[in-house]
Amino acid sequence: MLEKLKDWFKGYFTNHRIRDWKENITGYLMIAPSVILIFLFGIMPVGFALYVSVHKWRLKQGRFLGVDNYLNAIGNVTFVVMFFMALGAIVAAYLIIKKIIPEIKENGFKAWLMSIPGFLYFATIALFLRYIWFQLPEFLGIADKLIGQEKTQELFSRLMKESFEVPVVSAAWSYFLWTLIIAILVNIAFNYFFKNTENGKFISKFMLFWTALITGIALIYFTFQEVFRVYEEAMETGTDPGVWPQVITITSGVILLALGWNTWKGANKNTSNLQFFLRLIGATSLLIGAWIMIGEIPIVIASGDKDLWNGLKVTVFFSLGTVPFQLSISMFLAVLLFQKLKGSEFFRMVFFLPYVTPFIASAAIFRQIFANRDTALINLLLRSLGMEPQAWLQESKGIFSILTESMNFSIPDWATGPSLALTVIIIHSVWTYVGYNTVIYLAGLGNISTDVKEAAEIDGANKWEVFRFVTFPLLSPTTFFLSLIGIIGTFKAFATLWVFRESLALGTANTFSVAIFIEFFEKLRYGYASALAFVLFGIILILTYVNNKVQGSRVFYG
Amino acid sequence: MAEITKSNQNKNKKAVSYQNMAKLFIYIFLIFGAFISLVPFVYMISTSFKTVGEALGASFFPKSLQYENYVEAWERALFSRYFLNSLKITGISLIGSVTVSILAAYSFARIKFPGRDLIFGIMLSTMMIPAMVTIIPNFLTVTWLGRIMPIQWINNWPALTVPFMGSVFNIFLLRQFFAQIPDELFDAARMDGAGHFRFLMQIVIPLSKAPLMVILVLTFMGSWNSLAWPLLVTSTPDWRPISVGLLNFIGEAGQEFNLIMAGAVISIIPILIIYFFTQKQFTESIARSGLKG
Numbered sequence: 001m002l003e004k005l006k007d008w009f010k011g012y013f014t015n016h017r018i019r020d021w022k023e024n025i026t027g028y029l030m031i032a033p034s035v036i037l038i039f040l041f042g043i044m045p046v047g048f049a050l051y052v053s054v055h056k057w058r059l060k061q062g063r064f065l066g067v068d069n070y071l072n073a074i075g076n077v078t079f080v081v082m083f084f085m086a087l088g089a090i091v092a093a094y095l096i097i098k099k100i101i102p103e104i105k106e107n108g109f110k111a112w113l114m115s116i117p118g119f120l121y122f123a124t125i126a127l128f129l130r131y132i133w134f135q136l137p138e139f140l141g142i143a144d145k146l147i148g149q150e151k152t153q154e155l156f157s158r159l160m161k162e163s164f165e166v167p168v169v170s171a172a173w174s175y176f177l178w179t180l181i182i183a184i185l186v187n188i189a190f191n192y193f194f195k196n197t198e199n200g201k202f203i204s205k206f207m208l209f210w211t212a213l214i215t216g217i218a219l220i221y222f223t224f225q226e227v228f229r230v231y232e233e234a235m236e237t238g239t240d241p242g243v244w245p246q247v248i249t250i251t252s253g254v255i256l257l258a259l260g261w262n263t264w265k266g267a268n269k270n271t272s273n274l275q276f277f278l279r280l281i282g283a284t285s286l287l288i289g290a291w292i293m294i295g296e297i298p299i300v301i302a303s304g305d306k307d308l309w310n311g312l313k314v315t316v317f318f319s320l321g322t323v324p325f326q327l328s329i330s331m332f333l334a335v336l337l338f339q340k341l342k343g344s345e346f347f348r349m350v351f352f353l354p355y356v357t358p359f360i361a362s363a364a365i366f367r368q369i370f371a372n373r374d375t376a377l378i379n380l381l382l383r384s385l386g387m388e389p390q391a392w393l394q395e396s397k398g399i400f401s402i403l404t405e406s407m408n409f410s411i412p413d414w415a416t417g418p419s420l421a422l423t424v425i426i427i428h429s430v431w432t433y434v435g436y437n438t439v440i441y442l443a444g445l446g447n448i449s450t451d452v453k454e455a456a457e458i459d460g461a462n463k464w465e466v467f468r469f470v471t472f473p474l475l476s477p478t479t480f481f482l483s484l485i486g487i488i489g490t491f492k493a494f495a496t497l498w499v500f501r502e503s504l505a506l507g508t509a510n511t512f513s514v515a516i517f518i519e520f521f522e523k524l525r526y527g528y529a530s531a532l533a534f535v536l537f538g539i540i541l542i543l544t545y546v547n548n549k550v551q552g553s554r555v556f557y558g
Numbered sequence: 559m560a561e562i563t564k565s566n567q568n569k570n571k572k573a574v575s576y577q578n579m580a581k582l583f584i585y586i587f588l589i590f591g592a593f594i595s596l597v598p599f600v601y602m603i604s605t606s607f608k609t610v611g612e613a614l615g616a617s618f619f620p621k622s623l624q625y626e627n628y629v630e631a632w633e634r635a636l637f638s639r640y641f642l643n644s645l646k647i648t649g650i651s652l653i654g655s656v657t658v659s660i661l662a663a664y665s666f667a668r669i670k671f672p673g674r675d676l677i678f679g680i681m682l683s684t685m686m687i688p689a690m691v692t693i694i695p696n697f698l699t700v701t702w703l704g705r706i707m708p709i710q711w712i713n714n715w716p717a718l719t720v721p722f723m724g725s726v727f728n729i730f731l732l733r734q735f736f737a738q739i740p741d742e743l744f745d746a747a748r749m750d751g752a753g754h755f756r757f758l759m760q761i762v763i764p765l766s767k768a769p770l771m772v773i774l775v776l777t778f779m780g781s782w783n784s785l786a787w788p789l790l791v792t793s794t795p796d797w798r799p800i801s802v803g804l805l806n807f808i809g810e811a812g813q814e815f816n817l818i819m820a821g822a823v824i825s826i827i828p829i830l831i832i833y834f835f836t837q838k839q840f841t842e843s844i845a846r847s848g849l850k851g
Contacts, residue, residue, distance in 0.1 A: 023669060
């Protein structure tokens with residue numbers, strides 16, 4: 001027996017294998033520092049923020065709140081989102097199982113048998129998360145216990161040990177550990193009994209399946225529980241929270257939207273005119289129906305947090321005001337610079353200058369130029385053109401209402417546009433980023449082969465036509481990239497907006513990020529601020545997805 | 559025949575004048591753009607030399623240059639301290655980040671180990687996460703670490719530098735560059751008995767001056783620009799960087815715009831110097847990194 005083992009060892013650890021292992025270990029060791037840092041300050045915080053966001057947390061951890069923070073922020077949309085996430089998880093589980101079962105049958109195994117180790121691994125993960133759930137507050141408590149005491153290694157390790165020995169925690173840990181051991185043993189047994197190279201793949205797929213399925217079911221259960229809780233609370237005050245109608249309306253709105261989008265896309269493929277029109281009409285009516293139902297979302301969100309709703313509006317204005325101008329100006333400049341005239345290097349450097357300037361300094365300059373004084377640079381310019389000086393950064397009125405007021409007619413509230421204060425910030429943002437976008441457009445122009453352009457010119461196209469039908473479409477990947485970066489950037493923007501913040505602008509320039517930071521930094525509501533941050537994250541994800549869908553299909557990669 | 563040549567000449571003349579016109583228009587637009595880009599800078603410099611009264615007044619240029627503004631801003635805003643702080647913060651995070659990123663980038667580019675692409679993908683996906691999500695838990699983590707460790711984290715260099723040492727962007731940039739180094743070089747080095755580490759130190763790093771320069775400039779810009787995080791983790795001037803210093807000074811100086819502008823000039827100068835020296839590599843690698851997305 002021992003001889004056999006020795007032989008196996010010798011056979012296994014050939015020089016080749018040893019070298020491979022050395023190589024692998026070198027690889028892991030080299031990425032270890034960055035993996036640890038990125039996990040600690042980049043990945044773990046997401047889970048931690050989720051944990052914070054379901055608690056009452058002002059400076060210190062308070063009681064568990066469930067989804068209350070989210071309900072305060074975006075109202076009943078919370079339930080819709082949870083419901084959709086649950087549905088998504090269950091659909092994902094279904095798709096996985098649909099794909100995996102035929103493959104298993106091909107190999108002649110029983111599917112339910114193969115799902116056992118997958119389930120055990122899922123259980124391990126779930127139990128580990130449960131352990132973290134109990135352990136985290138104990139860990140966090142250590143820091144408080146250390147206040148006022150001398151920090152010694154002994155004291156710290158004693159407190160660590162104590163935090164682990166709390167009955168709930170150590171029980172959770174042992175559940176996790178035993179399940180892990182059982183899972184590994186079962187896995188080994190499976191590999192022994194069912195010899196198959198694809199076992200690992202099946203097991204990991206089943207693990208995903210169980211995770212998706214059980215998360216989905218748990219989410220549905222949790223959603224229902226929370227909805228019933230809301231109804232119970234409402235019963236006492238005698239109001240109708242109206243969750244169910246809203247959930248149903250919005251859900252069917254989204255389904256209609258998806259259907260309409262599909263019909264719309266299908267309409268392009270159909271050859272028969274009649275069919276084309278029928279489809280077009282169908283798609284339009286579906287989309288209109290969807291729009292009416294989805295229109296419920298803003299109403300629901302608006303009934304949530306006023307600051308957040310305001311921040312959302314400001315951010316949308318900021319994004320819409322910045323990105324299109326930025327892109328068109330920089331594309332124009334790039335095309336001009338690409339003519340390679342004398343001095344274009346110099347111009348490129350000058351256009352890039354605002355981007356390298358520290359934001360805070362350039363914001364300080366803009367505050368000076370757009371100050372609320374008759375002698376501020378911009379007001380001097382306005383006066384020399386015979387116009388009224390404005391309050392700029394301290395003006396909360398919308399830009400369109402100011403423009404129309406000077407022409408003596410008033411416009412409805414919804415059409416007032418971004419406030420003048422926000423307009424200044426938009427100008428600053430465009431000024432800053434035009435150079436950066438120009439440089440990237442220049443690189444994009446450099447990638448277009450001259451053959452295509454020459455061919456077009458030989459065919460008799462003039463300069464404008466060459467630009468319109470050759471250069472512009474071939475630049476679409478760059479435009480796509482820059483618009484994505486621009487939209488996400490405006491949603492994330494913080495530093496400049498914070499510098500520009502003036503109390504007299506009545507919060508009309510407080511974007512979403514600023515609203516979050518105020519909750520966190522000034523009001524010290526960590527839990528609520530975390531919930532808001534997650535809402536922002538969700539919006540960025542949806543925007544990225546929609547941008548990819550809508551624009552991605554039009555990008556022409558040459 | 560003669561007529562044809564004549565009409566051709568005419569056509570050429572027309573084309574030349576048309577081209578000249580087009581050139582003229584292009585220059586007009588470019589100069590206008592440059593004007594818009596530069597006016598704020600000119601205004602900043604001219605205001606920084608004004609008296610308080612002039613800064614509030616209507617004239618664009620000062621009557622006489624007030625050099626004292628710089629001395630006063632420098633002293634009142636504690637700029638000497640903030641400058642040094644920012645330099646120290648940039649230096650520490652650069653050393654940490656470059657070391658960590660070079661190792662990881664090399665490993666991702668040139669060593670094949672199980673799970674490599676998965677780990678790299680997960681790392682890249684963290685770039686999607688907005689800073690506002692991570693800032694709260696990171697603040698809690700840093701506070702906690704500062705309480706349990708013998709070294710203070712808040713109001714000290716660790717809080718300001720350690721969280722930024724694992725920079726996904728730097729790793730990505732370097733990995734793209736390292737992956738382009740030809741395999742023949744590595745094989746030759748291996749023939750001579752060099753391992754990964756020696757290859758990295760003696761061949762890869764000397765070859766990667768351009769991306770390292772970009773990382774230098776970007777880290778510098780980042781620490782000169784970052785506001786939210788230093789605002790959170792510095793409550794005393796001891797380690798406060800220049801961004802927070804300038805922001806505080808803007809609030810403090812109130813109506814003394816000449817001093818604020820002098821402060822802005824002071825804070826801009828170092829980054830402009832670095833930019834002018836690395837201008838070419840910098841714009842080029844921005845363009846390249848942008849195209850690859």
